Amino acid sequence: MAFTVSTPSIFRPTFADILRAKFDDVKTAIAQRRTYKATFNELAVLSNRELADLGIFRCDIKRIALEAAYGA
Template identity: 50%
Template sequence: MAYVTTTPVARKGFADRLAFVKDVVLAAINQRRVYTRTVAELNSLTDRELSDLGISRLGITEIAREAAYGK
């Protein structure tokens, strides 16, 4: 008994590739916006407010990076 296996070839046109690149760029822009917004909001807090949250000024960028990009 013979079996035939076919594997579909994924052919993506230029428009599909362009849409993919657009999606990647928009995702990166959105992540950067989250990062900058988080840094700005945390920097606007006083040292007392940051202390109440358990955050030091040195940790703001790390917290923003985790918020935007994950661990």
């Protein structure tokens, strides 16, 4: 009786897989930056009175934009 031992195949990503993953990371970073800039710019053009109506202080604009883009 013969026995064969099969070793589990280890997935090794190809160069194309690595490149695709990096490209996806760059696309995600660009989309997050675009969201940050859009949110920041939209809030920055509001007057202090309009911001107060929304319950936002001018010093909070950057934090709000960061939360909107990066979920921080």
